[in-house]
Amino acid sequence: MPIREEIEQLLRDPRIWQARSGAAPVRAAVATGWPPLDRVLGGGWPSGQLTELLADGCGAGETRLLLPALARLLRPAAPAAAASGGWGVLVAPPHVPYAPAWRSAGVDLARLLVVHARRDLDVLWAMEQALRSQTCAAAVGWSQAASYGALRRLQLAAEESGAWVVLFRPACERVRRSPASLRIELVRHPHDERLGLHVMRRRGGAAVTTSVDVGAPA
Amino acid sequence: MSSVPDNLLLPFGDAPPPAPLPVAPAADGVQAAEIRRLWLCLHLPELPLEVMAGGAGRTPRVVVDPARQRPVVAFCNAVAVRQGVQPGMSVNAALALSPGLELHTREPALEQAALERLASGALRFTPQLVLEADALLLEIAASLPLFGGAAALRTAAVAEVEAQGHRVLAAVAPTARAALWLARLHHAVLLTGPAHLPGVLGRLPVAGLGWPAEVQQALRRLGVTRLGECMRLPRDGLARRIGSACLQELDEALGRAPESRPAWRQPSHWQETLELPVETHDTGLVLVALRRLLDRLVAWLRVRQAAVTALRLGLQHRSSPATRLRIGLLQPGTDAAHLAGLAAIHLAAIRLPAPVSAVALEAEETVAATAAAAALPGLGYDRGERIAGLVERLRLRLGLHAVHGVWPAPGHRPEHAWRVLPVPPPGRQAAGEAPARASRPLWLLAQPAALDVRAGTPLLGGPLALERGPERIETGWWDGDDVRRDYYVARDRRGVRAWVFRDCRSGGWYLHGLFG
Numbered sequence: 001m002p003i004r005e006e007i008e009q010l011l012r013d014p015r016i017w018q019a020r021s022g023a024a025p026v027r028a029a030v031a032t033g034w035p036p037l038d039r040v041l042g043g044g045w046p047s048g049q050l051t052e053l054l055a056d057g058c059g060a061g062e063t064r065l066l067l068p069a070l071a072r073l074l075r076p077a078a079p080a081a082a083a084s085g086g087w088g089v090l091v092a093p094p095h096v097p098y099a100p101a102w103r104s105a106g107v108d109l110a111r112l113l114v115v116h117a118r119r120d121l122d123v124l125w126a127m128e129q130a131l132r133s134q135t136c137a138a139a140v141g142w143s144q145a146a147s148y149g150a151l152r153r154l155q156l157a158a159e160e161s162g163a164w165v166v167l168f169r170p171a172c173e174r175v176r177r178s179p180a181s182l183r184i185e186l187v188r189h190p191h192d193e194r195l196g197l198h199v200m201r202r203r204g205g206a207a208v209t210t211s212v213d214v215g216a217p218a
Numbered sequence: 219m220s221s222v223p224d225n226l227l228l229p230f231g232d233a234p235p236p237a238p239l240p241v242a243p244a245a246d247g248v249q250a251a252e253i254r255r256l257w258l259c260l261h262l263p264e265l266p267l268e269v270m271a272g273g274a275g276r277t278p279r280v281v282v283d284p285a286r287q288r289p290v291v292a293f294c295n296a297v298a299v300r301q302g303v304q305p306g307m308s309v310n311a312a313l314a315l316s317p318g319l320e321l322h323t324r325e326p327a328l329e330q331a332a333l334e335r336l337a338s339g340a341l342r343f344t345p346q347l348v349l350e351a352d353a354l355l356l357e358i359a360a361s362l363p364l365f366g367g368a369a370a371l372r373t374a375a376v377a378e379v380e381a382q383g384h385r386v387l388a389a390v391a392p393t394a395r396a397a398l399w400l401a402r403l404h405h406a407v408l409l410t411g412p413a414h415l416p417g418v419l420g421r422l423p424v425a426g427l428g429w430p431a432e433v434q435q436a437l438r439r440l441g442v443t444r445l446g447e448c449m450r451l452p453r454d455g456l457a458r459r460i461g462s463a464c465l466q467e468l469d470e471a472l473g474r475a476p477e478s479r480p481a482w483r484q485p486s487h488w489q490e491t492l493e494l495p496v497e498t499h500d501t502g503l504v505l506v507a508l509r510r511l512l513d514r515l516v517a518w519l520r521v522r523q524a525a526v527t528a529l530r531l532g533l534q535h536r537s538s539p540a541t542r543l544r545i546g547l548l549q550p551g552t553d554a555a556h557l558a559g560l561a562a563i564h565l566a567a568i569r570l571p572a573p574v575s576a577v578a579l580e581a582e583e584t585v586a587a588t589a590a591a592a593a594l595p596g597l598g599y600d601r602g603e604r605i606a607g608l609v610e611r612l613r614l615r616l617g618l619h620a621v622h623g624v625w626p627a628p629g630h631r632p633e634h635a636w637r638v639l640p641v642p643p644p645g646r647q648a649a650g651e652a653p654a655r656a657s658r659p660l661w662l663l664a665q666p667a668a669l670d671v672r673a674g675t676p677l678l679g680g681p682l683a684l685e686r687g688p689e690r691i692e693t694g695w696w697d698g699d700d701v702r703r704d705y706y707v708a709r710d711r712r713g714v715r716a717w718v719f720r721d722c723r724s725g726g727w728y729l730h731g732l733f734g
Contacts, residue, residue, distance in 0.1 A: 059714035063660045063734030087605055095661035098731060099624040099636035102660060109625055113605075115612055116620045126612055133608040188713040 030164050033068020034212045040199060041182070045069055048162040049203070050155040052180035056171045058094045060188040061195040061214040064105075066140065066166060071106035073137040073164060089113045089130045091141035092123045124150045131161040140166045148177060155179045174200065256359040256410060257394040258372055260340070260379055261387045261401035262333075262352055266293045268384055269328040271493065279320035282309060292324060331490075332384075335514060337482055339378055341521045343371060348394065348479040353401060355394050355479065368410055391415065394479060395471040399427060412473050419471055420446025427467075433460045488518045489580040497536060497573035501565045504533065504574050508561055511579040512554040518581075525550030525587040531561060532578035538571055540578070548606035548641060550585050556607050563614045609641055630693045631701055632662060632730060657686070657707060659717040659731030666728035669718065676718055676727035682708040688720070705730070 029044035038044050045051055055062050074088045088111060090097060103109055113130075117123045123143050130136045131154075146154075146169065158165040167180070174185055181203050187196035194211040201207065262268070266281040278301055283292035289309040301316040313319055333349055340347060343365065346357035358371055365371035372388050379386040389400035392412045396419055400407055403426045409418060422445045424437050436459050442448050448456065448468070457465050469475035492507045508531070519526060527550050533541040543564050551557055612621045623639035635658075669676040676682050687706030694700040703719040710716065717731035 057714065058661060059716060059732035059734055060712070061715075061734070067660075093661070095663055095732065096636070097624055098632070098659055098662040099626040101658040102624070103626055104658070105660070109623065112623060113609070114622055114624060115616065117616055122616060126616065129611055130608060133604055133611075135605045135608055190711060190713040 028162065030069045030073060032065075033072070034065070034214075036210060037197065037212050040197075040205075040208055040210050041202060042204060045164050045166075046182055046203060047164045048159050049165070049182060050151065050158045050180040051164070051166045051182040051184070052151075052178055053166060053168050053184050053186055054171045054174045054200075055168060055186040060186060061193075062168070062186050064214040065186075065195060065212060067102075067105045067107065069164065070138055070140070071108075074108045074111045087111050087113060087130075087136045088138040089115055089127070089136055089140070091115045091126045091130070091139065092117045092143070093140075094142055120144050120146055121150070124154055127154055127165065127167070128157045131157040131163055131165065134161060136161065136163050138164045138166075140168070142168045144170060145173070148179065152179045155181070254359065255357060255392060256362070256368065257391055257397040258343075258356040258358045258368075258375060259389050259391070259394070259397035259401040260336070260354040260356070260375060261389075261398070262336075262354075262379070262384050263387060263402075264293065264295070264385045265329050265332060265352055266324050267295050267322075269325060269332050270322050271495065277320060278303065278316045278318060279322060280309075280312060281322045281324050283324050334482075334485075335490075336379055336382060336384070338484055338514075338518050338521060339382070340375060341484060343375055347482045349482045350398060353398055355398065357394075358390075368408055372408065391418075393471055393473045394477050395467060396473075399471060402426065402428075415472055416446075416449065420444060420449060424448060429460070429464050429467075433464055436460065484518070484521060487581070488515060488584075489578070490514060491532075491534075491576055491578040493576045494574060497575045499570055499573050501562075501570070504565065504577060505558065505562055507577045508579065509554070509558050511577060512557050512561075515557075515579060515581060516552060516554045519552050519584065519587070522584070523587050524584040525552045526557070526581050526584050527551075528581075528583040529557065529561075530580040530582045531564070532580075533570065533574045534576040534578060535572040536575050541568065541570065541574075543568070544582070548610055550587060551607075552587055559607070560610060560614075563611060567614065606641070630691055631699070632658070632691070634694075636662070657733075659715075660734035661732040663730055663732075666719070666730045669727040669729055671727050676708070676720075678708070678710045678714075678716055678718075678729060680711040682710055682716065682718065684708050684718075685715075690722075691719075692722075703728075707733070 028047045029038075029042065030047055031044040032038050032041065053062060070088060074086060088107075090112065093114065097112070097114060099109055102112070115126045115130075117126050120143050123141050124146055127139050127141045130139050146167070151167070154165065154167065171185060174183070181201070183200040185198040185200060187198060189196055189211065193213050193215055195214050196209065196211045198209045199205075199207060267279065270279070270281070276297065278295065278298035280291045280294040280298055280303060282289050291303060291305050291307045291309060291312050294303045294305060294312070298312070298316060298319060303312045303315055303319065309321065329351070330349075333354065337347055337349060337354055340354055340356055344356050344358050344361045348355040348357075356375065358368065361371060362368055365374060368390050372390055376386055376388050387401045387404055387406060389397050389405060389407050389409075391397040391400055391407070391409045392415060396409070396415060399419070399422060400409075403422055405418075405422075407418060409415060424443060424445055425434055427445070437443075437448065440451075440459070442451070445468070448460075449472075451459075453465075466475060470477045490511055492511055494503065494507055498504065515526065515529075527547050529545040529547075531543040531545060533543075535541070543561075545557075545560055545564055547557075547560070551560075609621050621641075623641060624636055625639050627635055627637040629635045669678060669682075671677065672681065684706045685708060688704035689706075690702075690704055692700075692702040702722040704722060705717060705719045708716045708718045715733035716729055717733065718727060718729050720727050
């Protein structure tokens with residue numbers, strides 16, 4: 001068999017991904033609510049995977065970025081929610097989630113659990129518990145200095161539960177290695193309403209930079 | 219087999235195998251309409267041995283009946299039988315045969331507890347159940363269609379008792395007395411029609427019925443060894459010789475006289491104690507014991523169609539007062555695994571003052587389980603229980619107030635426009651208040667943070683640009699927490715949007731929220 005044919009045959013193997021073919025569709029995805037971002041991520045936020053968002057401070061629009069997906073997942077009628085109980089947890093949020101605003105954004109507060117944890121260890125433990133309980137469709141946590149091992153456990157718990165798992169970490173953590181299958185660094189554009197997303201790692205795609213117009217507060 | 223050996227009193231070891239007496243044909247083919255009553259007897263021949271620590275045991279051991287004047291072997295295990303020990307032997311004789319013999323005094327209370335535990339489990343076969351000293355009697359006529367016939371029901375019941383570690387002999391007969399006699403004499407028969415009753419009972423040895431010794435002697439003098447010969451004697455003469463009580467028993471067995479036996483009722487309160495084989499500091503071993511207790515509790519709950527909301531756990535120590543724990547549940551629980559998980563978290567939080575010798579568990583509060591909770595698997599009915607379990611686990615580690623939900627509240631002051639829900643209500647709620655009209659931030663600071671001011675402009679890592687406002691909020695004069703504030707949407711140099719206000723009375727600037 002000529003070698004060229006052999007290579008062709010090898011390339012048809014579905015396990016082989018070719019960089020020039022663009023982002024491969026993520027197996028199970030939650031639409032982000034921002035179409036440009038959906039295209040970059042191959043359909044949406046990957047469910048059953050750990051998504052790592054690197055950002056310093058709070059208020060740059062990172063919460064608005066997540067809200068459409070959160071609102072969709074926390075509805076009991078959604079099929080993804082039915083399969084996993086349709087609850088959402090916020091673990092160690094930086095401030096109090098202000099109920100009137102979250103409701104206006106369409107989040108079902110009857111399915112949102114707020115968990116306060118001081119130590120970083122407890123943050124990841126609480127997220128893991130939430131995922132292993134098979135009740136949560138979404139888990140969002142804020143961590144300061146998570147170890148690789150702890151992140152790995154979280155990634156495994158995410159895979160088992162099939163839930164959408166987001167962990168916020170300080171931007172300085174980008175130099176550390178991470179098992180997350182999606183890593184995005186968030187950069188605020190200071191003069192307009194865009195939130196810059198530097199996608200450092202995504203499944204089936206090279207690093208890319210994009211931006212989402214999260215809009216001014218209504 | 220031509221004859222039934224007479225030494226059937228010997229209940230153990232190499233005793234004759236269960237004799238295949240001629241069983242009435244058409245055992246299961248009898249139509250339900252013909253059957254009025256049918257009794258399944260589950261006889262536990264080794265119960266006094268089995269309730270001792272370590273079960274029937276691999277070393278020779280006997281149980282001595284203290285009721286007798288002279289200590290006599292009442293029960294012995296198979297190992298002891300192989301060494302020549304027999305029931306009825308004096309203890310000294312038994313010790314001569316087997317020097318390593320373990321002697322135990324009979325524990326009627328433990329036997330009763332074991333029987334009641336089995337009875338709880340057997341309630342799933344029939345609500346009509348009688349406890350004898352060494353057997354359970356189940357009235358199964360009405361349950362036959364549910365379990366696919368008498369043979370299938372008997373197999374299921376025997377399997378359940380054997381799973382608890384007991385040796386069991388089961389017989390089915392139309393009268394309770396006949397079933398009891400047959401099971402005690404190792405005849406594992408299945409008699410569903412009364413027609414064959416006299417024939418089968420007639421082969422039983424008189425010596426094995428537990429009749430008084432003088433009655434047995436009187437019959438022996440007449441040359442009567444089997445019940446059939448007894449039945450053929452003239453009735454009035456028989457009554458004179460064996461007394462009315464024994465005659466009554468015979469009539470009951472044959473279905474000629476009505477039987478009256480008090481039905482067993484399950485206790486309405488559940489509490490059990492399990493002795494650990496060795497004292498231990500190891501919470502893992504305690505949990506293993508606890509898991510067994512929880513399995514029994516769940517079986518009890520299932521029969522009562524109840525769920526538990528609070529458990530009381532007592533860890534007993536040899537020399538110090540018991541360690542007591544109360545395990546409260548947010549939602550009624552019926553799942554042994556979940557209860558065990560909760561107990562494990564409670565146990566991990568305490569330090570044992572001394573080794574644990576026994577574990578006591580009590581169902582402190584129970585409620586009626588809603589039928590739907592378990593009835594519809596796959597429809598997510600247990601989600602409420604699971605989210606409650608998650609909340610319980612998180613709270614045990616992080617504190618009671620560390621887990622909550624949030625809910626809008628009617629109030630104009632931002633800090634009064636939301637409230638903490640202890641646990642979010644399961645399912646959807648009515649929408650309640652209308653969405654906020656003005657723009658509100660996604661994150662609210664627990665306390666407004668004072669901002670530095672330079673040249674009349676508030677600073678947040680640089681001067682803030684006020685984009686929108688002011689929105690005057692002035693209210694709360696009635697509760698002493700009155701506010702008079704001008705709120706603005708502001709933006710800092712990096713593009714972060716903040717919700718700030720100027721206190722109209724002091725003139726100071728405060729950060730109150732972030733738009734996220």
